[in-house]
Amino acid sequence: MKRKAFNVLKGLRVLLAILFFAPLLLYFTDFSGNLPEPRGMLFQIVPALLLPALWVILFNVVLAVAFGRIYCSVICPAGVLQDVINRLYCIGKTKKKGKMRFSYHPPVDKLRYGLAGLTLIAGGLGFTTLLALLDPYSNFGRIAANLFRPLVMWANNGASHVLESMDNYSLYQVSVKTATVAGVTGGAIALGLFVGLTVWRGRLFCNTLCPVGAVLSLLSKFSLFRISFDPALCNSCGSCERSCKAEAVDSKAMTVDASRCVTCFNCTSTCPKQGLKYRFAPVFGKKGGSETDEVKPTATLGSRRQFISTGVTVAASIPMIAAMAQHEETVVNADPALDNIDYDDLEPVTPPGSGSLKAFRDKCTGCHICVVRCPTQVLRPAGFEFGLDYLLRPHCAFVSSYCNYDCMVCSEVCPSGAISLASVEDKHTTQVGVATFNKNRCVVNTNGTDCGACAEHCPTTAVHMVPYTGTLTIPQVEPELCIGCGGCESICPVRPLRAIVVVSNASHQRIEPLKEEEAEQIEAEEFAF
Amino acid sequence: MKRRDFLKTSVVAGAAFGMSLNGIEASVPAVHAAPDLVAVMGGEPEAMLLKALDAMGGIGSFVKKGQKIVIKPNIGWDRAPERAANTNPELIGALIRQCLSAGASKVTVFDHTCDDWQKCYKSSGIEAVVKAAGGAILPGNNESYYKEVKLPGGTKLKSVKIHEALIEADAWINVPILKHHGGAKLSCAMKNYMGIVWDRQIFHSGDLQQYIADICTWDKKPVLNIIDAYRMMAKNGPQGRSIADVQTPKQLLASRNIVALDTAALAVFNQFAPQKLDMAAVGHIGHGASLKLGSTELSKLNIERIKM
Structure with missing residues (x-):
């Protein structure tokens, strides 16, 4: 009976993820121009940061502090895309080689916080290409727009051709003009990366390369609701660890790294003994006395120190970035008689x-x-x-x-x-x-x-x-x-x-x-x- | 006498040019009682159309029972009807109803637009009237809709890709709007042919005026050309800059003789335009006459003028 309650959480996560993801996927692959803008667009963190839409930022901060990295499991289309890739990969595979193939790995804080710091600093200095290349939402957009959408258009053209041969013009032919070499290559590299990393080690992108994931991880460390072990019930079977695509569950140490947990609830729904629970457990609260939580604050301090130190190292490489960012901005005064334009x-x-x-x-x-x-x-x-x-x-x-x-x-x-x-x-x-x-x-x-x-x-x-x-x-x-x-x-x-x-x-x-x-x-x- | 002479020379000329030029000439005897050209003035688009058709023996003279008909308006631009960049939608709606009343099995409408086709179809008001009148509006935005046809009678343009709807149709009606045109000088019945072809770039890089005349030699001639001059773009054509470009002649011209019709349209244009156009400047009309597509000598034609 209690197990069912856990499945409700996972079911809710999957349902919400579909509700966010499917309209976005349709929106990015549509060519008719008739689909309305999905609400999911509003909640994307990087665009909101640039806009800036403070309420979206605030919403996401509160969400992460209260419930953990829900963003990564539900709102982020690149996150959900990786789950879809994982799901497709698992088809026809044994549990051991499929959905239970993961194992705990320690975090790679230098990389994730270093990259996030570099991205932020470079962005602050006016070189936003790094952000553009790493932003999960934008990567999803490029994959959908440059790879999936042409497929949809070609499929439409095929169907349209068949209908036209029956003198039915309810569909119409479309030409794919926007699929430039750069766009398709950009989309293909991103998709290749997502497929490769997902198959290899689950949500590795989200916990090493993604700057949004890195920033959210700093918040989710303090999340009020989190998944933690109940040592009394746990029989150390390790199924939770093997089901964790974020590689955040250490079944031997009975810890869940809240900074990397993307709140997918795979572990809680897999556990046969109710040994893991998603519960109200503030880090600095009196009630949060489990082993996990005791471990957390030190880890937080440690990685925060690391964050700052990497930030300083990163600062050393700023001149290089600035040089990359500098691009001649010559205002070409339009001369109608111009004959010597390069x-x-x-x-x-x-x-x-x-x-x-x-x-x-x-x-x-x-x-x-x-x-x-x-x-x-x-x-x-x-x-x-x-x-x-x-x-x-x-x-x-x-x-x-x-x-x-x-x-x-x-x-x-x-x-x-x-x-x-x-x-x-x-x-x-x-x-x-x-x-x-x-x-x-x-x-x-x-x-x-x-x-x-x-x-x-x-x-x-x-x-x-x-x-x-x-x-x-x-x-x-x-x-x-x-x-x-x-x-x-x-x-x-x-x-x-x-x-x-x-x-x-x-x-x-x-x-x-x-x-x-x-x-x-x-x-x-x-x-x- | 004069008209008979015209017919004789036309038939002789047509025979000399072989089967490819049997469009206008061969069909003339069938409606010998009807005028060569009808001009109507002073009414609303639908009323003027009905007058013109009436004078030419009714829609049944052009559309037969069971035929698949294509109507080719000018829908080139993302502009509202008031801007006179596209053929009047009321006229198109009325014409579709006429074709259907004559027993046409299907009436389709399309144009190879310049602006985005969906915006053009919508803004022009034509998509809405076509649907309301029971016609079908086809896309013309993709090369796959166009099929290669030979133009043996063309001087420079020898083959061209034309929309399959026209190739497959039993008959088609050419319904341009009269406009000033920066490139071709005048946009009317002959110029409207540029909307039935795919590759217009070769028209511009080749010899625009000659190519326009050449495309009109396609052996499948329209059974009727109807010029919408209810509103007219008097300057800044073909898309216009503002409502100030628009005059309202409230006229409609119809004829099978496309060269004569454009000649007459030029006269109407010059009546309303701030800058008059010389016949020689609108080179395609003269080229059309040289290709025996019709006559520029209006005085030799039987013209019926109707004021409403």
Whole structure:
């Protein structure tokens, strides 16, 4: 009877994890743009830290201090993904080789706190790529967006093709434009790491590499509710230890390392003797007199000391990080007559609402939800082409699409505030870059034929056609009207270098709203022919 | 007399060009009582359509029972109907109802849009009217929907990928909106063909005006071209910058003769546009005439003008 009560806790954990994870997975693999934003997005720690959303931080702190690392078992999509991987791995395996394959290992505090410290310090100094690479939520996003979503899209295309052959167009074909080499590689490395570490040693990522896990571990050491042994009931069978994917249960010493326990309740539900219980047991409280708790405070002090000392060591390597972080920020002043742009060395065009290249780099962790939701697929993950500190961040790639004039989807979905537009007017007056026209490459000049594709796609008439020779007209750019949407560049037929290219503004500029024009309405009583 | 002459020369020319050019010419005798071109002024979109169809012998002259019909509006831009960047949705809805009343087994609508297709279909109001009228709206956003066809009559463009819905249809109706256009100068019936093809880049890098005329030589001609000039984008086309670009001629033109129709549309455009366009500048119309796709000499045609 009592065992059932324990299973309720595990059942609740699994249920909640599914409720958080499934909508996030759907959200990141959807291509229709119709799915609502899952609540689970709100509770992600790293985006909330960058936003900053203090109530989310406070919620997570209180949650960890009260109940332990519930975040890691329920809210964190990368954590749940590892559980899913583990579950899949265990299929068809004996208990010994499957779900009971774990054993206690001592914590690797130097690594986990060192890495977390390095991440925080580097982030504080303006190099957030380490955070972007280690943030569990963002890693989940990159895996889902770059690996799972293309599969979903291809499956849709297959199904759609079958339906179309029956003259049914209820599904539609989609093209996968956002799966860049960098994005797919980033997602694949993350997934490979999760699979490898999970299969090898369970939640090793969460307890060694994950900075969120490291910070939560400092809090969960003091958690009010925790799992601890009842020596009177324990018969030292060791099944709890073998079921602990966090490798936090030491059945011989009868201790549970609360700093690494992710509150999955595998141990309590596995124990045949009720030897482990999740109970109210404050570390400094009078009631917390079990052996485990006596061990804890010293361990805490020890690792805190370690945390500080590693922090100091880490500080020594700061100049190096700072050097890595430094990236030339040349404001390219748009000169409409530019003929001497080095097209191989252009800075990325950051999404409208990101403010500046620097602000965007600081706040974006590359979760790729904007990449997923951008209806024109213009936002694409970057590789190393814009420097290490822009790695895996999305940029506006005007290869075959452009930023829709009235669309603000990226700003609406960005969880970290890296993209933030106040209104559609805000977007209409934000200049992320300026179109620069190269007459020497334009087909009107080189072929002597009409084109005007660029002007056609310009929503503000910044690019417009002016008389050229004979009846021909040729593009002209009015930079003060240009918002840098890339309509012109995306459609220019000239290759390999296009005749019109958006040169980014390292710091976004504010332009005047389009003037309201008065137009005389002409009346005609008679037919014109 | 003049009209008969036109028919004769057309038939001779058509015969000379072989089967590929049997579109307009061969079908003309079937409706010999009807005018070559109908222009309607002063009504609402649906009322003007009905007048025009009436003058041309009713929808039954173009759509037969059991046929699969494709209607090809211009839905190129993520713009509301008031901005006159896309064909009037009321007109499309009315036309679908007409086709269905004539016994069409299926009426489908699509465009290869410039802006995001789902936004275009929605903002234009066309998706909603198509569904309400009982038609089907198809996506045109992916290359897999397009099939290669040969254009033996084309001067420079010899083959092109066209949307399968059109290739499989029994008949199609071309329903552009009249607009200023930065590249092609005028966007109307011939220019609207660019929405049935996949690769438009070659149009721009090749010779835009000639390619537009060349695509119109595809042997499956529309059974009717209907120009929506209820609203008209008089400048800053094809997507426009503000409502100030829009004039309201409240006109509708219809004809099988696509060159004549665009010639007439140019005259309407020049009546309302701040900057007049020279016929020579809208090169594709002249190229179309050279390819015997129709006539620019409106005086030689039987035109019915209706004021409402």
